[in-house]
Amino acid sequence: MQDIYLHNTDLSFNIKKLDNSIQRKILSIFDNREFADCSLQNMWITDYLFHMEIQGKTTFQKDIEAEFSINRATASKMLSLMEEKQLISRANSDKDGRLKALTLMPRGRELQGLCYFIRTEIEKQLTQSLSDEEVRVFKELIARAMGNMG
Structure with missing residues (x-):
């Protein structure tokens, strides 16, 4: 019997x-002592907030949950840590105090x-x-595949 290794061609695997x-590439660029206490997710969230701000949009925790496909508890914990790291601040909304x-x-x-x-x-x-x-x-196919995943 001959051993034949078939390369995994599944989309999810690739x-x-x-x-x-x-x-790995991001971490090689991100190796920055000034932000050693910040995660890559912190970086992506600050980028998202920046772009929402440019568009004049107010951003809430629920927006972060939807954009990054994370649950409420994860978002809450992450945003609390980002506050401690002085990356963001949270203030009551003028329209809805909840x-x-x-x-x-600035940080x-x-x-x-x-x-x-990066x-x-x-x-x-x-x-x-x-x-x-x-x-x-490629971008269109990725968007469709993400839609398929729910």
């Missing part, structure tokens, strides 16, 4: 491998600047051998 490669609006603090803005640099570098590397049309189709 997406996970790509995610691992992206994470909600707390999230605002970037959070610095972290977002690093996030912008995002730009990762995008360059990911798309260097793809045409604009291939990038467009």
Whole structure:
């Protein structure tokens, strides 16, 4: 009997491998002592808050939960830690006192600047051998696949 290894061609397996490669690349760039206490998720959240702010939108915890596909308890704990790290502040909403609006603090803005640099570098590397049309189709396929996952 001959041993034949078949490479795993499952989409989920290959997406996970790509995610691992992206994470390693990000961590190699992110190795920054000034933000040693910050997680990559902190970085992505500061970036999201920055872009919502530019659009003039108020952001709440429920928006973070939806954007990052995380549950309420995880979001609450993470945002509390981000407050302790002085990345964000939370204040009662003018429209609904039950909600707390999230605002970037100066340290959070610095972290977002690093996030912008990292995002730009990762995008360059990911798309260097793809045409604009291939990038467009890839993004569309990813969005559809994510929709399939619920």
